[in-house]
Amino acid sequence: MNKRSKQQLIIIGGFLFNQDPLQLLIDKLSNQYDIFFIDINLLNNALNSLDNLCKIIYEKIRHENKFRKTNLMGWSLGGLITLNLSILYPEQIEKVILLNSTPKFIAEDNWHGIKQKDFNNLYDKFVTMDIINFTKYFIRLVNYPHRHYNFCVERIGSILPNLSTKELINRLEILNSTDLRLQLLNTKVQILAIYGGSDILVPYNKLPCKQVIIDRLSHIVTKEYVNEVNKQIVEFLNDK
Numbered sequence: 634m635n636k637r638s639k640q641q642l643i644i645i646g647g648f649l650f651n652q653d654p655l656q657l658l659i660d661k662l663s664n665q666y667d668i669f670f671i672d673i674n675l676l677n678n679a680l681n682s683l684d685n686l687c688k689i690i691y692e693k694i695r696h697e698n699k700f701r702k703t704n705l706m707g708w709s710l711g712g713l714i715t716l717n718l719s720i721l722y723p724e725q726i727e728k729v730i731l732l733n734s735t736p737k738f739i740a741e742d743n744w745h746g747i748k749q750k751d752f753n754n755l756y757d758k759f760v761t762m763d764i765i766n767f768t769k770y771f772i773r774l775v776n777y778p779h780r781h782y783n784f785c786v787e788r789i790g791s792i793l794p795n796l797s798t799k800e801l802i803n804r805l806e807i808l809n810s811t812d813l814r815l816q817l818l819n820t821k822v823q824i825l826a827i828y829g830g831s832d833i834l835v836p837y838n839k840l841p842c843k844q845v846i847i848d849r850l851s852h853i854v855t856k857e858y859v860n861e862v863n864k865q866i867v868e869f870l871n872d873k
Contacts, residue, residue, distance in 0.1 A: 640870065641698055642666040645690065646673060647709030648804050649771060649796070654853045655708055661863040666704075666870070669697050673711060673804060674796050683807050687718050694718075694725065704870055706730040709775075709835070709852065710808050713738070717813060719822040730866055731826040733835045733852050736813035744814075745836040756805055764796070775852035777833055817841060825869040827862060843869070 642662060646652055652659060652670045659668055671690055678686045694703060704727050707715030712734020719726045740746035747755075755774075759767055817824075817840065824842035828835065829850030837846055845865050850858045 639665065639667040640704065641669070641701070642704045642706060642870070643669045643671065643694055643697065645671045645705065645707040645711035645715050647707075647711045648808065649674060649768065649801060654775075657856055657859045658854050658862055661859055662866065665867060671711075673714060674800060676800070677797075678800060678803050681803050681806070683714070683717055683811055684721065686807070687714060687721055690714065691718060691722055691725070698725075702727045704728045704730070706732060706866065707734055708732045709734055710738075710804060713808070713811055713813065716817065716820075716824075717811075719824070720813065720816045720820055723820065723822050726822050728870060729822050729824045730869065731824065732854070732862070733827065733829050733832050733850075735826075735835050735838060736817045736840070737811065738808050738835070745838050747834060752809055756809075759801070759805065764798075775834065776855070777851060778831055779851055779855060823869075825865070827865055829858075 644652070644655065644659065646655065651672050651674075655670075659670065662668055671693060673686070673690070676686060676689050678689065694705075697703075702725060705715045705718060707713065707730070709732075712731040713736065715729055715734070716731060716736055719729045735746065737744060738746050739752060740748050758770060762770070824840075826840050826842055826844045828837045828844065828846045829852060830846050830848040831850060832852045834852050837844075847858055847861055847865075850862070854862050
């Protein structure tokens with residue numbers, strides 16, 4: 634397929650990592666789509682707000698897609714940002730995929746998510762540990778209960794040198810404070826939410842959109858599950 638004829642898919646990554654945790658999936662998707670990846674950790678969010686971060690990303694999207702409507706996929710915290718983009722700029726968005734993501738990460742009554750005390754513990758570890766050791770801890774957390782990783786701990790140094798601690802703290806604050814459940818009820822954009830059955834960070838919640846649960850998939854898409862995740866995404870995007 635000629636690249637110019639490919640449908641576009643803009644992918645927004647999650648907290649801390651660049652595209653490494655998604656690389657296996659990106660390689661699969663690149664066979665059918667023109668992929669553009671956005672690393673949220675490298676964007677300077679001067680106003681420290683979700684809407685301002687989305688405005689920055691929106692300008693990148695407008696430049697990349699030349700004002701064409703586009704498809705968005707967000708992984709983890711990137712999914713929360715993707716959802717907010719579809720709420721703020723629905724005229725630019727064709728379809729949205731939430732990959733191991735949610736409109737609200739923190740648990741409350743009748744809503745599954747990260748317990749506030751567990752988030753506070755994660756935040757404390759981030760501000761007290763050096764970045765390399767925190768990243769090793771976080772890799773194991775997002776890949777639980779599996780013991781192998783689709784990118785090696787030894788490669789941490791290649792993905793972290795340019796990350797700003799201030800911006801990473803900003804991303805954690807967005808994750809902690811954002812609740813888009815009400816706005817999701819009113820969006821007109823088509824949405825697919827893909828859940829990992831073993832994901833301890835984003836457990837299943839019933840959403841007003843198409844949802845798929847992939848058994849034993851953790852927060853990171855490892856090689857055992859990449860074909861199934863790819864299949865769900867392709868079927869959704871190609872369904873007219």
